[in-house]
Amino acid sequence: MRSARFFLVALATFLFALAALIALATPASAIERNFAGSAQLDYHFVPTVRSAKAFPSTFDGFTMEFAGKLAVDFSERVSANMKVCYGCHGFEADMMYFDIRVADELNFRIGRFSPSFGAFNLRHDPANHRLSDKPLPYDMGRMLRMRQWNMSVLPSPFPDNGLEIDGTKWLGPSVQLDYAAYAVTGFKSDVRPLDIDFKLSRSPQAYYVDDNARPTFGGRMALTFKLGEASDLTLGASGMYGTYDPNNDQSYLIVGADATLRVDKTTIRAEYLGRRTELSTADRTLFKYVVADERGDFTMKHGAYFEVEHGLTSELDLIGRVDGMYRVGNVEAASELSRRSSVFRYTLGTAYAIERGLRIKFSTELWEFSDRDALTGRKLELSMHTALAGSF
Amino acid sequence: MRLRLLAALFGAALVSTAIACEHGEALDASKMPENVRADYEVFAHKCSKCHSLARPLTANITDDEQWVLYVNRMRRQPGSGISPQDQEAILRFLRYYAADLRRIQAEKNGGAPVPAHQNQSVPVLTPATPAPPAPAPPASAVDGGAT
Numbered sequence: 001m002r003s004a005r006f007f008l009v010a011l012a013t014f015l016f017a018l019a020a021l022i023a024l025a026t027p028a029s030a031i032e033r034n035f036a037g038s039a040q041l042d043y044h045f046v047p048t049v050r051s052a053k054a055f056p057s058t059f060d061g062f063t064m065e066f067a068g069k070l071a072v073d074f075s076e077r078v079s080a081n082m083k084v085c086y087g088c089h090g091f092e093a094d095m096m097y098f099d100i101r102v103a104d105e106l107n108f109r110i111g112r113f114s115p116s117f118g119a120f121n122l123r124h125d126p127a128n129h130r131l132s133d134k135p136l137p138y139d140m141g142r143m144l145r146m147r148q149w150n151m152s153v154l155p156s157p158f159p160d161n162g163l164e165i166d167g168t169k170w171l172g173p174s175v176q177l178d179y180a181a182y183a184v185t186g187f188k189s190d191v192r193p194l195d196i197d198f199k200l201s202r203s204p205q206a207y208y209v210d211d212n213a214r215p216t217f218g219g220r221m222a223l224t225f226k227l228g229e230a231s232d233l234t235l236g237a238s239g240m241y242g243t244y245d246p247n248n249d250q251s252y253l254i255v256g257a258d259a260t261l262r263v264d265k266t267t268i269r270a271e272y273l274g275r276r277t278e279l280s281t282a283d284r285t286l287f288k289y290v291v292a293d294e295r296g297d298f299t300m301k302h303g304a305y306f307e308v309e310h311g312l313t314s315e316l317d318l319i320g321r322v323d324g325m326y327r328v329g330n331v332e333a334a335s336e337l338s339r340r341s342s343v344f345r346y347t348l349g350t351a352y353a354i355e356r357g358l359r360i361k362f363s364t365e366l367w368e369f370s371d372r373d374a375l376t377g378r379k380l381e382l383s384m385h386t387a388l389a390g391s392f
Numbered sequence: 393m394r395l396r397l398l399a400a401l402f403g404a405a406l407v408s409t410a411i412a413c414e415h416g417e418a419l420d421a422s423k424m425p426e427n428v429r430a431d432y433e434v435f436a437h438k439c440s441k442c443h444s445l446a447r448p449l450t451a452n453i454t455d456d457e458q459w460v461l462y463v464n465r466m467r468r469q470p471g472s473g474i475s476p477q478d479q480e481a482i483l484r485f486l487r488y489y490a491a492d493l494r495r496i497q498a499e500k501n502g503g504a505p506v507p508a509h510q511n512q513s514v515p516v517l518t519p520a521t522p523a524p525p526a527p528a529p530p531a532s533a534v535d536g537g538a539t
Contacts, residue, residue: 357446
């Protein structure tokens with residue numbers, strides 16, 4: 001294991017040095033800087049409860065998130081990106097990386113970035129998606145009962161520190177191939193965990209420190225087919241594997257598949273994510289159900305969404321989405337979830353461009369849980385979003 | 393209280409919707425010269441895949457060289473669907489747009505309008521082939537809101 005790690009580090013160092021030499025050999029023209037930003041104020045209203053206390057962990061009310069991004073092109077081969085955002089967990093460095101390009105087909109991304117996974121990742125900024133909240137497999141804070149579910153399959157964005165090698169290649173005039181492979185810090189937890197600790201994973205106190213010194217590896221491959229002047233189809237597959245506890249005893253594997261079809265003003269998106277997470281069964285009294293001797297030491301969380309977005313006019317978009325998650329496996333003794341739990345959400349929304357770069361978003365969501373809420377006994381919930389989102 | 397707040401928000405949104413009928417995010421292609429419209433359509437379709445069109449249109453970039461670097465960076469984004477041919481069309485439109493921004497800025501500063509071809513020393517993809525000059529925009533071609 002140690003020799004494999006040494007080989008990996010040596011290979012990465014060699015490739016990075018080679019890329020830096022090639023990049024620096026290109027004379028730099030004037031350094032170009034571009035500043036961009038976005039913000040969203042959202043009001044989340046849950047009319048099916050009288051008091052927000054019924055959802056102590058739900059952002060029932062106003063939420064604000066904003067981000068500022070600086071992109072610097074040192075030359076055609078070297079650029080830097082820095083993005084700082086403020087959201088549900090305070091200020092966070094969402095990006096802080098260098099791109100060193102040998103060619104379009106070979107780029108080295110080094111620093112802090114969101115590793116390439118899935119199709120939604122590129123649109124995670126609230127100004128870049130038309131509904132107020134993210135699809136459930138990627139949701140972080142606006143999901144009802146999010147603590148019981150420990151958020152989604154892969155809360156987005158998921159900035160991490162490491163190295164990514166990626167590239168793009170046109171295979172003829174109509175097909176674009178993209179690939180990415182990366183080694184990053186990975187998610188974190190305490191010792192003997194029952195699940196990934198997403199709060200600890202993002203904690204500013206441990207930004208630059210890996211909890212187990214073993215990288216998480218992953219990659220993505222996608223093909224984009226140009227179907228016509230105003231239509232294209234993208235098919236992608238992603239995977240990520242690593243350990244998350246300090247002792248490297250528990251692993252996680254996340255896989256995903258996605259398809260995006262754009263035909264003129266209509267975009268259809270479908271995506272699936274699945275996460276297999278090993279858990280510690282050292283203390284069996286912590287669990288709600290008897291721990292099975294076989295296949296009792298992991299959980300599976302599946303998530304998917306299907307979304308249709310149509311531009312009715314140049315100002316008005318109509319969006320419909322069905323998304324959900326399905327979790328299988330043992331749970332903590334106090335959990336309101338069952339061995340098999342599901343949640344489905346049906347969303348209808350609109351987005352109006354009231355001015356260039358400024359949109360008002362409305363959406364209504366019907367939630368259908370398989371488990372009753374402990375306080376209200378309810379399985380169905382209704383929630384509404386009104387948001388103002390802007391970008392510049 | 394919460395219902396009143398929500399009603400107020402909906403009211404504000406309805407007013408905004410009425411305003412939305414007059415102000416959109418995109419440019420009015422009918423006001424552009426005919427030879428720019430096709431390039432604008434490529435720009436509008438490709439660049440709205442991952443972000444709103446406001447991003448490039450309000451970036452206030454008037455330097456053609458900066459657009460080349462910017463669009464190159466976007467073309468390399470995974471799944472961008474921006475082919476080298478698309479990039480040429482997008483840059484042709486952005487040169488036209490930047491020329492109009494320069495003209496508006498020059499007018500604001502009380503100076504003479506800057507000719508569209510003055511800032512086009514940067515090759516797009518193939519250094520051997522000089523980029524075609526951007527058509528000079530008429531006074532009302534680009535919506536003044538861009539600045």
